[in-house]
Amino acid sequence: MTVAGKPLSAQADPVQTAKPATPNRGRLALRDLANGMSQHWLWRAMAMQDIVLRYRGSVLGPLWLTFSTAVMIAAMGFVYSKIFHLDPERYVPFLTLGLLIWQFISSVITDGCSAFMSVQHAIQQVRLPYTVHVLRSVFRNLLIMGHNAVLIPIVFLMMGHGIGWQALMAIPGLLILCINGVWISILLGMLSARFRDVPPIVAALLQVVFFVTPVFWTVETLGEYRHVGDFNPLFAAIDVVRAPLLGEPFAPYSWPIVGIMTVGGLLVTAVFFSRFRSRIAYWV
C-alpha cells in the first residue's frame, strides 16, 4: 500500500507473525530496542509535547524550572558557602553543576519508575516498542536539564569562573549517564509496574541519597573517610560530568565505577527485559 510521504515506520514490516515468546525472547527484546531507537522522532516529539503541555497557560513556561533552580542555587550558595567556609567563587559553580546533574539523575530515576505505568493507556491500545516510552522519559529530562543549563554560563560569568577545552570531556560523561538512564528506566519501569511498592521506596531512598552524596558538599570534606564518597556510584555519575566543566581532574574511581555500573546494569536489564517484556502489557 502507499501512504503519503514516508513508509510508516511503526509497521515497517507489514507481515508479522507473533509466536509464543519463549524461544527467541532475547531477539524480540533486541528488536524492541532497535525499533525504539529508529523511531527517534516519535519519542523526541512526545517528550517535547510533554513539556509543552505541562506548562500550557503559564507565563514563563518551562523556564519556571530554571527559575526555581536559580533560586535554590542562590539560597544554598549563600548559606552553604558560609557553613563550609568556602570561597563562593569556587563553591557556587560547583553547587550549580552538582544540583543540575543531580536533578537530572533523580528525575530520570523517578520518571523511570512511571515510564510504563504513566503510559498504560498507550500500551494497552497500540503496539509500540516498549523502549519508546523509556527513551521519551529520558529525553524529556534531558530537555529539562537543557533549560536549566542556561544557568551555567550565567553563574560562571558572575563568579568569574573560566571554562576550558577540558569541558568537552563532559559530553561522553553525559552520554554515559543517558545510557544508564535507559537501563535504569527499563528496569525500574518494569519493577514498578509489577510491584506498586517500588516507586515510593525509590522516592524515599533518593531523598536520603541526596544528602549523603557529595552533591552540594565536596568529597574532600570527608577527610580520611573520603572513599565513602568516592565509591558512591551517584557521586561517580555526577563527577564524570561535573569535573571537566569545573576544569578539575576526575576523582580516581569515577570512570571505573560508572563503567562497571553501565555494563552490569545493561546485562541485568537485558535478562529481565527479555524474560518479562511481553508481560508489561498485563502489568500496567
Added chain:
Amino acid sequence: MASLRLQDLTVEFPVYQANGRSLKKALFSVPMGTNLARDAANRILVRALNHLTLTIDKGDRVGLIGPNGSGKTTLLKTMAGIYEPTSGSLHTQGRVSALLDVQMGMNPDATGRENIMLRGMYMGIHPKDMQVHVEEVAEFTELGPYIDMPVRTYSAGMMLRLAFAASTCVEPEILLMDEWLAAGDSHFLAKAQKRMEDFVQRSSLMVLASHSPELLERWCNKGLYLRNGNLIAYGPLAEVAAVYQQSLAEA
C-alpha cells in the same frame, strides 16, 4: 492484501493484584468462571482465549459477539499485537489500526487539531506526513471551530468523531474496533459506515466488537461468536447471530 490468521492461539495471563483466595470464593457465584486455573507459583491464571484457529481475509467485516467477559477485547488486543500469544501463533498481513479506546493518545488539554497529530504519532505517522491529513480529518469530524478548542471540552460523541476520523485518515488495512461507536449520532454513524465500506472494498478487513444487533447487521458480513474464550461459531453473520440468540434463549 490484508489478512489475519490465528493458529491454535491461546492467551493466558496471571492476575496479580487480586487476592487469590477471595477471588476464588467470588467466582463460585459468578457464572463465567470456567477459564481460570493456577500456575506453578499458585497465581490465578485467566485463560482469556482458548486455542482459537481462524482466518479473516480481505473484504471480511467481522462482527465479534459474545457475553461480557467472553474475550472479545482480549482478542482485539491480541490481533493488534498488544498481547502476545501464550501458545499458538498469529499471522498478520497489513497495517493494523486499532480503535480500542476513544481516549487513546488524546491529551485533554491539547486542542482537537493537536490531538490529530498526537494520534498520528501513536500510529507511527511522522508529524510532517500527518500535516497533510489534518484539514481533511477536521472536515470529516464536522466539529467546526471546536477543532481548535481543548479536547476536555468535548462531549463523548465529539471525541468519537475526532478519534475515528484521525485513526482512519491513513487508510487502514486491518481495522479493529471495540464497542464504542455507540456514542455517535446516526448522521455520523452513516458517514463512518460509508468510509468503512470504501476501505473494505479496497482490500482491507475489519473486526468490530459490539452488542448492538442493528449496528452489526449494518456494518458486518461475518460473525464470530466467542464464549469464555472459546470459538463457538464463525461464519455468515445471520447464521452466527442465530446461534447466539439461541444460546441466549437456552441460558
